[in-house]
Amino acid sequence: MTFVPVSAPTLIEPGRSSHLVAIASGKGGVGKTWLAITLAHALARAGTRTLLFDGDLGLANVDVQLGLMPPRDLGGVLSGPLPLADAVIPYVDGGFDVIAGHSGSGLLANQPQAQIEWLIERLRAVAEGYDHIILDLGAGLDRNVRQLSLAADTCIVVLTNEPTSLTDAYAFIKMRQRDGGDGPINVVVNMVAAAREGQTAFRALQKACESFLKLSPSLLGIVRRDAKVRESIRNQMSILSRYPNALAALDVELIATKLAARSACNFTASAAGA
Numbered sequence: 070m071t072f073v074p075v076s077a078p079t080l081i082e083p084g085r086s087s088h089l090v091a092i093a094s095g096k097g098g099v100g101k102t103w104l105a106i107t108l109a110h111a112l113a114r115a116g117t118r119t120l121l122f123d124g125d126l127g128l129a130n131v132d133v134q135l136g137l138m139p140p141r142d143l144g145g146v147l148s149g150p151l152p153l154a155d156a157v158i159p160y161v162d163g164g165f166d167v168i169a170g171h172s173g174s175g176l177l178a179n180q181p182q183a184q185i186e187w188l189i190e191r192l193r194a195v196a197e198g199y200d201h202i203i204l205d206l207g208a209g210l211d212r213n214v215r216q217l218s219l220a221a222d223t224c225i226v227v228l229t230n231e232p233t234s235l236t237d238a239y240a241f242i243k244m245r246q247r248d249g250g251d252g253p254i255n256v257v258v259n260m261v262a263a264a265r266e267g268q269t270a271f272r273a274l275q276k277a278c279e280s281f282l283k284l285s286p287s288l289l290g291i292v293r294r295d296a297k298v299r300e301s302i303r304n305q306m307s308i309l310s311r312y313p314n315a316l317a318a319l320d321v322e323l324i325a326t327k328l329a330a331r332s333a334c335n336f337t338a339s340a341a342g343a
Contacts, residue, residue: 087196088332090203091124091221093245094228095237097208100259101227103298103308104321105205106134110309111325113165117200120157122168122192124217125207126180129170135160136305137169144171146188147180153191162310166199185213189220201332210244218245223328225255225289230270239277246282254278255289257324267291290324292317 092108094101102125109121123131123143132139139158145151156168180188196202204221207214218224224245228238242254256274258267271288279285295317301308308318 087199088201088223089192089196089221090201090328091206091218091224092203093206093214093218093224093226093241094208094234095210095226095239095241096234099227099229099234100292100298101208102130102134102205103302104225104227104257104259104292105203106131107308107318107321108325108328109165109201109203110163110307111322112201112203112329113163114309114322115325115329117329118198119165120168120196120199120202121160121165122202122204123170124204125170126213127207131167131205132169134302134305135163135167135307137167139167139169142169142171146191147184153188154195157195160307163307168195180213182212182216185216189217192220201329210241215244215248219248219250221252223253223255223331224250225257226286227257227259228270228274229260230258230266235270235274235277238274242278242284242286243282246284254284254286255328256286257290257292258288259292260294261291262294264291264293289327290320292320292324 092101092105105121109119112119121131123129126143129143132142137158137160141151141156141158143156146153146156153168157166158169160167192202204217206217226238226241228234238256256271258270261267261270268291275286293316295315297312297315298308298317301311304311308315309322312318
């Protein structure tokens with residue numbers, strides 16, 4: 070398979086307090102969308118203004134997991150005159166806002182690069198009203214996924230302790246670096262029986278990145294396997310609404326605390342250097 074490098078997106082001038090966080094995986098089935106939803110909810114519970122953007126242009130499902138029936142979604146933005154700001158809908162139970170994708174359709178998957186750059190510019194404009202924007206990327210390594218990831222201030226790569234997940238996570242990081250991505254890479258290991266399993270999976274990925282890419286990702290957190298996750302998804306609710314004291318929910322709240330602290334440090338350092 071041949072991958073075409075993508076150019077860095079044209080962004081509006083920074084100078085904002087909002088922080089764009091891309092959630093990537095390299096492969097499907099690792100709980101990426103669930104993590105994006107739960108992280109957005111945890112940040113909102115901590116008192117930050119949070120927007121969850123469904124950036125899976127091929128198989129969007131944030132609205133499905135949350136039981137939403139959005140009157141407006143990203144399909145109307147990319148194919149019609151709908152302004153991106155008008156696609157924002159509230160998720161009242163979670164205290165955060167959502168821009169839903171176009172569920173059940175792959176029609177938005179092959180947008181031209183100029184269209185994705187246009188979308189990123191509009192997203193940055195909308196982001197001025199938020200502290201955090203969580204961008205749920207599609208799985209895989211296609212051009213649109215990589216292009217959207219380059220727009221983020223922080224990229225979180227989600228993996229499990231399965232060998233295929235490790236391989237695909239490494240491939241995503243490699244391709245992002247080849248495309249010119251130089252922002253920090255954070256790792257969340259999901260669905261492990263115990264923390265030590267997550268540590269082992271992270272060290273394997275970290276060793277490969279240090280040996281072959283000369284970069285060292287950071288471990289942002291480990292999420293334990295929890296039956297309450299499946300139950301909350303089946304009931305189309307955020308786990309923090311239905312089972313706020315579940316092990317997985319507590320693990321993501323800890324990740325949110327770390328992420329908010331790092332964002333605050335980065336913003337303070339940026340302001341000091343301005």
